[in-house]
Amino acid sequence: MPKVFSRRQFLNHSRKAFVSLSAFSLVSLYRNRSVFCADKIIAHLEAQVPALMEAELIPGLGLAIIQNGELFWTRGFGVRNRYTKKPVGDNTIFAAASLNKPLFAYAVLKLVEQGKLDLDAPLSKYTAKPYISDARIQLINIRKVLSHTSGFPNWSGNNPLSIKFPPGTKFSYSGEGYLYLQKVVQDITQQPIDEYLRQQILAPLEMNSSSLVWRTAYQSIASDGHDRKGKPIPMSQPKRGSAAGSLRTTATDYAKFLIAMMGSGKVDSPILTQDSLEEMLRSQIKINQFLDWGLGWGLERLEGNKFFWHWGDLGTFKSFTIASRELKTGIVIFTNSQNGLKICPKIVSQAIGGKHPAFNFSMIDY
Secondary structure, three states, X not given: OOOOOOHHHHHHHHHHHHHHOOOOOHHHHHHOOOHHHHHHHXXXXXXXXXXXXXXXXXXXXXXXXXXXXXXXXXEEEEEOOOOOOOEOOOOOEEEOHHHHHHHHHHHHHHHHHOOOOOOOOEHHHHOOXXXXXXXXHHHOEHHHHHOOOOOOOOOOOOOOOXXXXXXXXXXXXXXXXXXXXXXXXXXHHOOOHHHHHXXXXXXXXXXXXXXXXXXXXXXXXXXXXXXXXXXXXXXXXXXXXXXXXXXXXXXXXXXXXXXXXXXXXXXXXXXXXXXXXXXXXXXXXXXXXXXXXXXXXEEEEEOOEEEEEEEXXXXXXXXXXXXXXXXXXXXXXXXXXXXHHHHHHHHHHHHHOOOOHHHHOOOOOO
């Protein structure tokens, strides 16, 4: 008589099967030109990701995988809203949260290339009056903001903004630093940050579904967020752009940005030059044995390979991306759940291989 699994037993069995194939990543299969095996891995992802999602009460997920510097595979899983059951598709809009930060850093480095900003000049040089009264504001520059060594807290809330430690002396993740730099960029370009990024980065990279402010068109294609118990919570609709986290986008669109990170251009093109990309991915501050921070990106060393990565957390939307410029591979994962990051390590391991130290970063809330 065939063995009958309970729902819980089936989900546990599926998770074990998913992990068992982690050694056979698409990276290794692509190198061996094993199209048949790659198709099997994709089929396995299509079968097992829904089981992982169901086990963690994650209603919807958007996934994009890059191989050889090209979009290899993209897929929407689950639903945009637990109750309406409208499916996640390739055009489903997610809140990217802090995945906005590397995109903004990229745009800032383009201004540096053009000679409009200096990485190491005090940001106060570009403002009509000091951002705050603390004299140490003179020590804060672009490099310190993008590497999270500015001395600012993550968020000041209702308290007056203050510098918590001497700028440049240690790592402390800060959204406030990005808002300071956003003000400088807006003053230099004489444009709101959402319009500047649209013209200089999003449109040239054909990230046509992406915006730092809400679009009316999103109403019919945006996902809702969900709390830990699966209760739907509508996505916020930003009216003003924030360099720290207002990006609304799709997994496919964000993959186009990762692909740009793997190439190089000229000063007068939308793509950063080789020198700028190398500076962006150069360690600015060491975090631990495996992790550093560059300009906008977290940096990871794994088995002789270098990866750049970031996570996003808007409460009921969680996201993760990691890629390698040298290996020309990467992955984007967007979820519409407060539980979303719980399954990202398994998906990343399956798609690009390895157990990544980035998932041990202290600020990631599973």
